[in-house]
Amino acid sequence: MKKIKDKKRILYEKTEFSEAVSGALDKSRIMKDVEMFCRLDRYTGSRDGEEAAERIAERMEELGIPVEREKYQVYRSLPGAASLRVQGDSIEAAVPLTPYVYSGTAKDLEAELVFDRTSAAGGCSQREQRARMAGFSGKLVLTYENSFSFACEAKRAGALGVLTIWHADLAHHGTLGGVWGTPEPEDLVWHYPGIPFAEIGKSAGEELQKRLESGPLTVRLSIEMCQGIVSSTMPVARIQGRSEKFVLVSGHYDSWYEGATDNGVANAAMMELARVFQENRERLERSVVFAWWSGHSDGRYAGSAWYYDHHWEELKENCVAHINMDICGCKGSDVVGFQTSMLEGADFDREFLRGFNEGEPDPPVSMTRFADQTFWGADIPFAIMPKFIKKDHEMFYWWHTREDTFDKVDPEVALRDTRVIGELAAFFANCGKLPADMSGFVDFMESRLRAIEERLGGDFDLSPVWPVLGRLREAVMDLEASMEGQENTDDAILETAGELARITYTASSPYHQDPAVKAPVFSGLAMAEGLTRENTEEEYYLAVQTRFVRQRNRLTGQMKQVLEICRRWTARWENQEGNM
Structure with missing residues (x-):
């Protein structure tokens, strides 16, 4: 094994492009569109829901942005x-x-x-x-x-x-x-x-x-x-950059009642961001795709799941990041935080969030499975869902109720939240190298696995994982060292970091969705926490043992595959250096 070099960690820095995007946003346009959405009860497949989708699509066409009206059936x-x-x-x-x-x-x-x-x-x-x-x-x-x-x-x-x-x-x-x-x-x-x-x-x-x-x-x-099957339309707009690689910015447009903050502000913010990115398209390196989902609340993420199924290959090959907007513009929101895949690293998150918080921001929280977090199986390494919350971390009481009305929106907060998404999307679209802290993510994996191990009984054994994880860490560190000075590293990051995210956050195959239930990281292993023969019925205990072994085999097997991918990319770049 070659000597592992010190890795240069990528931190967030504002650029002229991100400042241009942020500075071009028009608060009055956002609020006018929020007011328009609040006049429509946007249930999936309903007359108002379809009208909302059509208004979004027509706006994209007015701006000269290519837009697809994705039509599907939803239960x-x-x-x-x-x-x-x-x-x-x-x-x-x-x-x-x-x-x-x-x-x-x-x-x-x-x-x-x-x-x-x-x-x-x-x-x-x-x-x-x-x-x-x-x-x-x-x-x-x-x-x-x-x-x-x-x-x-x-x-x-x-x-x-x-x-x-x-x-x-x-x-x-x-x-x-x-x-x-x-x-x-x-x-x-x-x-x-x-x-x-x-x-x-x-x-x-x-x-x-x-x-x-x-x-x-x-x-x-x-x-x-x-309950039954209805037809629904989802507008998906693309601002083409120099590369086919793209950043996916998404949010659901179906809502309960007026749904001003959940999710009218996000819908309007995405329309405004699409305008600004379109006006700056000549400066875009990677493309930016804006998707407005239906079937979120009344179809259990059916829209984003349908899109995943029918665009799987494109997502796997070209999507570098997914940024999701859900519950934005709320009166009283004075904190911006992140739920994230953790692959960009806590240092990156801290630097970004300092620009939107008074004092030191809260540390990032690892992603959980909710809110159209549908795309793990396609090896998309970066998933970020900004959380626009209050200092006391209490949920806004009007969530999913008739009280989520236009008067709950603060125009300045709506503009701030739009800026957050705009600057994130601008960074991932135009950064020379994606900010993948893969060795830091391996540390994150180990910390979560060790925490699970502490709560396992003697019949559940994680010892086969540790030697493989150690070899993976070395291979990842070698890869990160060999990436220094390289151009066009997107594919290597998608193959390695994307697969690390998939095996951490899912328990099923890339072609299916895990159940829509609350689940921790490494959910297939964590379900054995705290179980003993004394507190668990015999049949269930055996079933969990079986699941645990299969998920452990899956984890070690997939880590070995990532390890080989790291070695392949490292060897390619070392050979290139040797031939220079």
Whole structure:
């Protein structure tokens, strides 16, 4: 092995081009477009949704930007009316409910209501979970749980329906679907629970909980849903640079009600950014693609998943970064942070974020699987989702409610958030070398794997991983050293850094999507954390052991492939130097 040189780390620096992009943004244009979007209830495949898509496409055409109207079919779910009535009350008033996307239906379903005490007290072991679920058979369940996995377990246990208590007195929309995008045949059977599932406001939920302490309650539940296949359009615009390599900037245009901050500001910001990049297209090195997705909330990321399926080869070969906009322009937002794949490195993130925060910015947070983070399987190394939040990190209360109206938008914050995306996209489009901190990412991989190992029982062994990870680190450091002074390194970074991201953030093949559930890094290994033979039923324990070994084999096998890719690129560049 050759001597490993010190690596020159790429930090963010403002350029004349990024400042030109940022300085050309027009706040009044952004706000005018936000106001336009707020007049349209942009549900996927609806008349207003299609009108919003057409207005975006027409704007691109007015600006001379090539735009494709991507048309697809989506299995969409929209909630209808829902209510709960308590039997025996002198005045049987209806308690309003908000059904979850992909909930089952119910018509005057009469049953005993039981409270899930475990949901208020904290978690439980897998063995305790079975005993907990046994009490739900033939009942309606009042709980603080709202996950897909809880719904599936409750359905299998014989629960007739679930009411989840929200943390505020607002009609907030959630989702129950465990399928990322359009379902495959098996998904239709196994990954839509089909159980009636609705949200109840905080005060009403707590009142029911208190009444259950005095004795059983019989209730009647009604839930209406509108579920089926609809056609939808997604505008995708391309500003061509000198290279076919491109930066993908995306955001969903479907929204709940007005959806001013989720996601009208992002829609308008992307339109304004497309104008500015088009006006500066002669200066672009890599291209920039703007995509407005539908099927985000009411189709569980169906739009971006369809686009992934039908543009897989182009994404794999040419997409260098994905920058996603979701919830922007909020009044009271005074902090800009990052959720990111971590491949650009914490130093890069810190330098960038210093320009948008008072004082030292929060450290970046590793990406989780949500919000159209659909593209891991195509080996796209950089995935960044800026988080426009408050210092107290509390979520804006109007998220997914009727309260997300135009008055919640701060024009200055909307302009700031647009600048963040613009400067990020400008950097990745025009930087000479992509800021891949691959050796730092290998350190990140090891830190996460060590944290998992600390919580594993003796039947789960990660020891085969460590020697391979050590060889991978050496190969990556050699590659980074050999890249110094090289031009046209995009393909090497996509092949190596992109694959490192894929094996860290996914558990399935490149051609499929992992389930649409909350999952940590190395999810196929992390599911064994804390399991013992004493706290886990025998069949489930064996199943997790099997999954763990297969995911460990996948990890070591793919790391060896990346190791060989590193060596191939290193040898190519060393041979070039030797022939000079």
